[in-house]
Amino acid sequence: MLLIFAMITVVECSSQKDAFFYDREKMVELQLKNRGINNESVLAAFRQVPRHEFVLPDYLKYAYTDNPLPINEGQTISQPYIVAFMTQVLDLRKSDRVLEIGTGSGYQAAILSQLCDxxxxxxxxxxxxxxxxxxxxxxNYNNIYTKVGDGYLGWPEKAPFDAIIVTCSPSHVPEVLTTQLAEGGKMVIPVGGGGIQELVLLQKKNGKIRKKDILPVRFVPMLNDSGKKY
Structure with missing residues (x-):
């Protein structure tokens, strides 16, 4: 009887895993841990959030590959490593309130939602x-609040934010976003008008912004509601 019970338990546990469970595990091990993503909470979020739910049907088989993928409106869902890297440098706490500029597919917001308030x-x-x-x-990601609008302007009604993450590239750091950053807060943003931008980490200390260049990246440009680049 014990053997039969054990076999049933194994089958039931296996059936609870979606079809992409092992793809996520492989992604975490090869794309993230092997490249320096070592925050256990971040890794757990990547194991939990189903990236395949956020990609277009035509790209489903590529959902866990080491690549950005196209989505609608000429935008992209970022490469898993870049999502993880940007998330890790923010060093989020469970009590944090986070502003994201550029919802896109929603995948980055979903990852963040596992790590903050x-x-x-x-x-x-x-x-x-x-x-x-x-x-x-x-x-059932009930701690994500969405808004249609110009991300360059931020969300002043909900400020200040403990962290800000920008997933599109302006030619410069928007000052209005730095004013919405709480004391001690961090912002990660790709900056530059060309094909390659610099990922920049900013932190507010004693009311002043400290800036550090951390990684060359490639993001879609930040646009206003007329389609013009910032």
């Missing part, structure tokens, strides 16, 4: 906001 995410394109919000509801 609340995520406020702004998307310029209404269609992307609608699809991401639907996924958040489907997956």
């Amino acid at each position: 609340s995520v406020f995410t702004i998307e310029l394109f209404e269609s992307l906001n609608t699809s991401a919000t639907a996924i958040f509801r489907k997956l």
Whole structure:
């Protein structure tokens, strides 16, 4: 009887794993841990959040590959490593309130939601906001708050934020975003107008912003509601 019970338990546990469970495990081991992502809470979030829910159907088989993938409106879902790297440098606490500029697919916000108190995410394109919000509801990510708007302006009504993450690239750091950063808070943002930008980490200490260049990256440009680049 004990043997039969044990066999049933194994089958039931296996059935609870979705079809991409082992793809996520492989992603975490090879793409993240092997490249220096060592924050256990961040790794746990990547094991938990189903990236395949955030990609277009035509790219489902590439959901856990080491690549960015196209989504609607000419935007992309970022490479898992870049999402993890940007998340790790923020060093989030469970009590933190985070502002994200550029909801896109919603994957970055979903990862953040596992690590902090609340995520406020702004998307310029209404269609992307609608699809991401639907996924958040489907997956019961109830601490993510969405808004359609110009991310350059931030979300002043909800400021200050303990962390700000920007997933599109302006030519410069928007001063309005630094004013919405809480004392001691961190912001990570790709900056530059060319094909390659610099990922920049900023921290507010004693009311002053300290800036550090950390990684060359490639992101879509930050746009205003007229489609013009910042």
